Amino acid sequence: MRTPLIAGNWKMNGSASLVEEFGRRFADEPLPTSMDVVILPPFPYLDAARRAFEGAPLRLGAQTLNPLHSGARTGEVSGRMLKEFGVEYALAGHSERRQLYREDDEAVLDRLLAALNVDITPILCVGETLEERDAGRTMEVVLRQVGYVMARLEPDQRERVVIAYEPVWAIGTGRTATPEQAQEVMAGIRQYQAGYDRELAASLRLLYGGSMNADNAAELLAQPDIDGGLVGGASLKVDDFLAICQSAG
């Protein structure tokens, strides 16, 4: 009942030619099942991506957005602008934004609300560091990040949020969480949500992120509470990313 979602976060990588290649390949190779596939390229490629993805089952996402619609915010991009380029999804709270750009829970909430306000589906990213996992604090950290945001949303807003669990120690390290480790946290997030609303918890889309690749995707995606993936490095190689999408079927 939950539509699988695979999102490719290119981070500060990619090129105009990679955008073209994704458009061509995904138009040629139909996906095996009804699913959502999203590419989140750097901002300068959004317009080219919108055109290149026209004949392909690819949707557009943004890696971040500013909480304001417009104003004196040098270097920033607003949700309203992203919407003009056909963006349908946006990340909020990616660990790189939390760590490198000091976005705290409040800043993450502001960005997520900005996405909801312009009808962009937010993907709320949460996850623990290695130190926090080793200290046995994984669930406490993850549920704080989820809870801070979800507790401040109206019920109809909660329904529109996708949550990505990305253990920080698994991002870009080649050290993927085991399917059991990922499933345990995802089940915990769903159970926590069920405390508010059982129906919402059952329909909430949960993605796993952290060194997901063509070899480990099928096993991760087979877990009962994992509905998709947020893929970094492997989303830059069209064959690998296609294989990941195909294993979600």
Ligand SMILES: O=C[C@H](O)COP(=O)(O)O
């Ligand atoms: O947004 C994607 C995640 O940070 C995962 O990145 P990765 O697949 O390169 O580990």
